[in-house]
Amino acid sequence: MASLKLPKYLTLPDGKQPITGCTKGDVAEYVILTNYREQVEAAAKMLRPVNVQVRGDEAAMTVTGKYGGFEVTIANGGVGVGQNSNIIEELINIGGRVFIQLGATGALQEDVRLGDVIIPVASVRDEGLSDYYAPKQYPAVSDYRIVFALRRAAEELGYRVHTGIIRTTEGFYPSQRIAEYVELYSRLGVLGVEQETSGIFTLCSTRGCYAGASLMVIGNLVTGLHYWQGDSQDFLRERWFSQIKVILMAISILRAEGFPGQTR
Numbered sequence: 001m002a003s004l005k006l007p008k009y010l011t012l013p014d015g016k017q018p019i020t021g022c023t024k025g026d027v028a029e030y031v032i033l034t035n036y037r038e039q040v041e042a043a044a045k046m047l048r049p050v051n052v053q054v055r056g057d058e059a060a061m062t063v064t065g066k067y068g069g070f071e072v073t074i075a076n077g078g079v080g081v082g083q084n085s086n087i088i089e090e091l092i093n094i095g096g097r098v099f100i101q102l103g104a105t106g107a108l109q110e111d112v113r114l115g116d117v118i119i120p121v122a123s124v125r126d127e128g129l130s131d132y133y134a135p136k137q138y139p140a141v142s143d144y145r146i147v148f149a150l151r152r153a154a155e156e157l158g159y160r161v162h163t164g165i166i167r168t169t170e171g172f173y174p175s176q177r178i179a180e181y182v183e184l185y186s187r188l189g190v191l192g193v194e195q196e197t198s199g200i201f202t203l204c205s206t207r208g209c210y211a212g213a214s215l216m217v218i219g220n221l222v223t224g225l226h227y228w229q230g231d232s233q234d235f236l237r238e239r240w241f242s243q244i245k246v247i248l249m250a251i252s253i254l255r256a257e258g259f260p261g262q263t264r
Contacts, residue, residue: 146212
């Protein structure tokens with residue numbers, strides 16, 4: 001069979017990346033990843049916009065703006081590791097270096113409450129996307145400096161914070177709702193389950209970039225509480241969106257410490 005002739009990364013004739021519609025100069029070094037376009041729109045109100053890209057019907061949207069004297073990009077990575085990897089790959093190609101996920105999680109420990117924040121130090125790679133980047137023995141870990149900055153920022157802003165291991169799965173329903181998986185990973189001390197983080201950590205590490213995540217607890221698979229069922233819905237929705245403040249403060253802390261510098 002003939003070898004593939006396609007280039008490793010595709011760029012449109014006008015220099016744009018095919019999914020995000022961005023080109024060099026559109027994206028900041030620091031990128032905040034969200035799950036939904038409305039999160040990008042809400043977060044963008046806190047920035048002084050420099051560049052906005054909306055890519056057709058694919059719902060890929062990025063906003064680059066200034067906050068506290070520095071530029072930051074907020075991008076809709078979608079739900080799940082697949083679309084997130086597409087967005088991250090393109091943003092790395094044109095200048096993104098530090099990627100922080102603004103996400104949500106279902107808790108696997110009874111004492112983790114709705115509205116708490118989980119800042120993962122590592123994630124169980126229980127999804128298939130990261131296998132394309134590294135073998136299973138390769139750990140999916142957050143950069144320790146990002147973990148410290150996020151925890152400091154979250155605590156200063158009044159959040160109840162947990163740091164530890166989480167689990168990333170392929171789908172919301174099949175792998176998160178099976179009782180034996182919930183019981184197993186709860187017993188192992190895993191804090192929560194979600195659908196993006198291990199892919200983000202692995203991709204960024206293998207491409208010489210840096211990653212972290214701030215995850216709002218919106219459900220608990222042990223107690224059965226979930227904000228979609230009306231459990232403190234308005235309160236949790238506001239806290240989920242307000243996590244952007246945690247990440248922006250963390251970025252300010254990291255920049256003050258000269259991170260990431262030219263170390264990689």
